[in-house]
Amino acid sequence: MTTAFCGLALAVCTGPSFAGGSLEEVQTQSFQFPLAPGGTMLSFDQFDDQAGTRVLQKVTLMVEGTIQAMVTAENDSVLPAPDFALNISGFMTIDFRDLSTFMGYDATFLTDGSVGRSDGVPGSGPDFWDFGLVSDSETAMDMTSTDLGFFIGGGTIPANVFATGGFSLSGSTDSTIVTTMFMALGTVDIIYQYRELPTGACCFTDGECSVLTEEQCVEAGGIYQGDGTTCDPNPCRGACCLPNGDCIEVTQLECEGGAALTGALGTTTRGPAGPGVYQGDGTTCATVECPQPGACCLPDGSCFITVDVSGETCLRAGGEYQGPDTDCVGVACPDPEGACCLEDGSCVSLTQIACGDAGGLYQGDFTSCDAVSCPVTKGACCYEDGSCAALTVEECAATGGSYQGDDTNCLTAACPQPVGACCFDDGSCVELTQFDCVDGGYLYQGDGTSCATTECPDLKGACCFDDGSCSFETISDCIVAGGSYQGDDVTCEAAACPQPSGACCFDDGSCDDLTQADCVAAGGQYQGDFTGCASDPCPALKGACCFEDGSCSFLTLTDCVVAGGSYQGDGLTCDDAACPQPVAACCLEDGSCTMATQADCVAAGGDWQGLGTTCATASCLPVKGACCFEDGSCAYLIDEDCVAAGGSYQGDGVTCADAACPPPAGACCFPDGGCSEQTQSDCIDLGGVPQGAFTTCAGVDCPDPEGACCLVDGSCIFVTLERCDSQAGVYQGDGASCDTAGCPQPVGACCFDDGSCAELTQEGCLAAGGAPQGVFTECADTDCPQPKGACCLADGSCSFLTADDCDAISGTFQGIGITCADADCPTPPGACCFEDGSCTFGTQDECVTAGGTFQGGGTECATADCPPLKGACCFADGTCSFLTASDCTAGGGSYQGDDVNCDVAGCPQPTGACCFPDGSCMEETQEECVDGGYVYQGDGTSCATTECPEPKGACCFEDGSCSFETITDCIVGGGEYQGDDVTCEAAACPQPTGACCFPDGSCVELTQTDCVDGGYVY
Known part of the structure; x- marks a missing residue:
């Protein structure tokens, strides 16, 4: 059994979304079990509503089922069965909670009409038909959209599958059917159709974000951001450090996107536009220290402070940024470097001072060694291998060369070249330079090699022999072997050694002296090398030779004439010659005579009388009779011919009809x-x-004889004893029929509703109302579910248990199937508590009737804790206490009711004046005011009598000056407000810039302070 599960993702599930946004979750299981009947139980997972975010709308049961078997049948009737046919029928049911399906099966399978009458041989013959695998398949469906609570949870739900079926034959009055592998199989799909509740980002006061439904977010005290919103990026606010070092509190998206944010009056609250660095959800500017702009070193060694943390303005000015929070006092900007030519002609990049210290010649700031040419003295340097390079004297000595002098060159230095052994074509050797050896076309053996230790190889070429063969040899080896040397480096393919000739005989007996290849190509027969036609090696020709008796021999002309024959021609065979046949007297069966050849006489059924006979001298008498042969056949022959043919002569004149030759x-x-x-x-x-x-x-x-064979699964096959044993079957006897064999059906454990178990056949179990546990299972190994019923306990409570479990806890079992709702278990008396804290002893009914709270059977007032009822008590200051009604009233509070707790009482809170940063005022509760980040003026205060101070902050002016003003005064004065409570020291108002001249005449736009502090002219 396999299980397939489709999850939520449509790409996986392949289930479409429906109108209204519905989705599908599909569970698939396959099944297979033997018939008939048979059944199985499948287990499907309940629908997971994922904490209420998925709402189940409909449950569908889809089933595809098949019944099938391997079937053979035999016509046992003496009549043929051209309409022989097989019918398979049955049904299948599937129950899944409140859903159920039914599928009926009815299919017919025909033969080709060739089934004949019974031949008495079971299992084969013209009366036997193998239907092979026969099957019928159906589909069914059921669905529900009500009472869906049963299908929701984290457990499983069983699906019970049951099937039965059978077979019947038609078209014959008597027949035998054999079935094997009778099975039920198919798949069950459980489809949960559901919709998902919309979710969105939920922001909490600590800046944390969670994706919840709107209801979940509100219950958790968060602020819902809308359907479909996500926490990535986090929409909740946190501190954001801006490029100019300022800090604002915005969302991560607003911070990293660089969106401009404005204050209450439309003025920007941060410096140059650009993406900020988000400090984390829930962070505030009060607890975050944003990095500040730092020092910038220019290429000429000067320094200034950038206006942005990233150092972008420094890079645009061609400088090297020293990092955030650095200043020009604490950094040492490096002096510029340039090319420095040293005395040895080499070049290094140094500052002007360092170049002078090294005794070099400085080429100017920012010059490159790649762009200058430092003077150096070189000359030719010769090496042992004859090579040459232009180097300084030091470089030549360091690489093991011989320096030829300043300003010498390799073209005129004539460095001596090494020599080595050089092998000539004749195998001789001379010591030469490599150039001289190779230029002469010879083989150089390497620098430093000697002819004294070098063996130069002799040359080879093709060597032809008298028999036409060839080998690649030196000239001396060729001559010694008796060959003819064809020249140095000549290959055998190019030499084309002459081939020997010999006698070549042709079909006409002629002869010619040719090579073997030419002889074969001409269609002749080669007689061997050095043979000749002078010795007449070719045999004489032969042909067909016909004789007077019609016979033929294949002879030479001479032999044919000598033998008295007639020669038919060279090469003509006897089959083609058709020698004329002689005629003689031929006696026919009716006694008549005719002159014919022997073949024609025999073909006519006559008796040829031999060569030289004539009808005038022949005696043709019809002396014949029936001749019986071993195979039961009969021929009309003369006695001698009958005996000669191996027959039994039945007498002269006896006909075959009268002979009654015995069959073999x-x-x-x-x-x-x-x-x-x-x-x-x-x-x-x-x-x-x-x-x-x-x-x-x-x-x-x-x-071997065949008979019924009962298999372990209860089926029957008609086979030999040996095959039955191989199948672990029980042979019923030779010729025994499966129809009458009565094969015992396998048994298995069968569980009944009362929890008992019996070992029965599957059919017997179902007939008895039991649940089959599978063939060959045993009750000893089967745990049948025990029936349950109400179990009344001593304290009057009730549990739904088995009888054994009830007895184990000293309960009173009320009977199988009786529920606790119907049991009416007696409750023992106990303590009864009243609202005023008093207690009485009585039954539960008496206690409830009196308005008390029953403490349980067997409880006593002496040990019962009967506290008076309490509830929420609201006081004028908005606080709440859990008190009795009397204590609440005595304390001046307002009692909210019994068992009402303070969390749900909603005690009204006092209000007071709440001052906002812009100086405005609103009367709110302290919690509302403080949660908004504002200043609460106290319970009972009024905005009419409260003067809220307008906040102040740094106000930067175009001349770079700063004053601490309210936002209104700042704007009226033409300044740019930097934010509430921001000091002028922290604001770092941007200073105006102007041209700053450096001693070298260069100019950079800087603030006056940066220029003057650097010692330059503003």
Whole structure:
């Protein structure tokens, strides 16, 4: 059994979304079990509503089921069965909670109309038909959209599958059917259709964000951001450090996106536009220290402070940023470097001072060694291998060369070249330079090699021999072997050594002296190398030679004439010659005579009288009779011909019709496997199967008898004893039929509603109302579910238990199937508490009737804790206490009711004046005011009598000055407000810039302070 599960993702589930946004979740299980009948139980997961975010709308049961079997059938009737047909029928049910399906099966399978009458041999023959695998399939569906609570949870739900079926044959009055592998199989789909509740981002006061439904977010005290919103990026606010070092509190998206944010009067609350660095959800500017702009070193060694943390303005000015929070006092900007030519002609990049210290010649700021040419003295340097390079004297000595002098060159230095052994074509050797050796076309052996230790190889070439063969040899080896040397480096393919000739004989007996290849190409027969036609090696030609008696021989012309024959021509065979045949007297069956060849006479059924005979001298008399042969056939022959042909002559004039030649005998096999030699008709009459004329029992293998064989699964097959044993079956006897065998059906454990178990067949179990546990299962190993019923306990409570479990806890079992709702378990008396804290002893009904709270059977007032009822008590200051009604009233509070707790009482809170940062005022509760980040003026205060101070902050002016003003005064004065409570020191108002001249005449736009502090002219 396999299980397939489709999750929520449509790409996985392949289930479409429906109108209204519905989705599908599909569970698939396959099943297979033997019939008939049979059943199984499948287990499906309940629908997971994922904490209420998925709402189940509909449950559908989809089923595809098949019943099938391997079937053979045999016509047991003496009549043929051209309409022989098989029918399979049955039904299948599937129950899944309140859903159920039913599928009926009815299918017919035909033969090709060739089923014949019974031949008495089971399992084969023209009366036997193998239907193979037959099956019928159906589909069914059921659905519900009500009472869906049963399908929701974290457990499983069973689906019970049951099927049964059978087979019948038609088209014959008597037949046998054999079925195996009778099975039920298919798949069950459980489809949960549901919709998802919308979710969105929920922001909490600590800046944390969670994706919840709107209801979940509100219940948790968060602020819902809307359907479909997500926490990535986090929409909740946190501190954001801006490029100019300022800090604002915005969402992560607003911070990293660089969106401009404005204050209450439309003025910006941060510096240059650009993405900020988000400090984390829930962070505030009060607890975050944003990095500040730092020092910038210019290429000429000067320094200024950037206006942005990233150092972008420094890079645009061509400087090197020193990092956030650095200043020009604490950094040492490096002096510029340039090319420095040293005395040895080499070049290094140094500052002007360092170059002078090294004794070099400075080429100017920012010059590159790649762009300057420092003077150096070089000359030719010769090496042992004859190579040469232009180097300084030091470089030449360091690399092991011989310096030829300043300003010498390799073209005129004439460095001596090394020599080595050089092999010539004739194998001789001379010591030369590599150039001289290779230029002469010879083989150089390497620098420093010597002819004294070098063996130069002799040259080779093709060597031809008298027999036409060839080998690649030195000239001396070729001559010694008796060959003819064709020249140095000449290959055997190029040499084309001459081939020997010999006699070549042709079909016409002629002869010619040719090479073997030419002879074969001309269609002749080569007689061998050095043979000649002078010795007449070619044989004489032959042909057909006909004689007077019509015979023929293949002879030479001479031999044919000598033998008295007629020569038909060279190469002509006897088959093609068609030598004329002689005629002689031929006696026919009716006694007449005719002159004919022997072949024509025999073909006419006559008796040829021999060469030289004539009808005038022949005696043709019809002396014939019936001639019986071993195979039972008969011929009309003369006595001599009958005997010669191996027949039995029945007498002169006896006809074959009167002779009654006996039929031959042969081996006859019987159903029990026995054999005797009988005529064909006798064998059939005795119920045997003839094996053929002249066969013997010793030479035939009669098949073993067959009979019904009962298998372990209760099915029956018609086979031999040996095959039955191989299938672990029980053989019922030779010739026994499966119809009458009564094969015992396998048993298995069968569980009943009362929890008992019996080992029965599947059919018997179902008939008895039980639940089959599977064939070959045993009750000893099966745990049948025990029935339950109400169990009344001593304290009057009730539990739904088995009888054994009830007895184990000293309960009183009320009977199988009785629920606790119907049990009416007696409750023992106990303590009864009243609202005023008093207590009485009585039954539960008496206590409830009196308005008390029953403490349980067997409880006592002496030990019962009967506290008076309490509830929420609201006081004028908005506080709440859990008190009795009397204590609340005595304390001046307002009692909210019994068992009402303070969390749900909603005590009204006092209000007071709440001052906002812009100086405005609103009367709110302290919690509302403080949660908004504002200043609460006290309970009972009024905005009419409260003067809220307007906040102040740094106000930057265009001349770079700063004053601490309210936002209104700042704007009226033409300044730019930097934010509430921001000091002028923290504001770092941008200073105006102007041209700043450096001593070298260069100019950079800086603030006056940066320029003057650097010692330059503003």
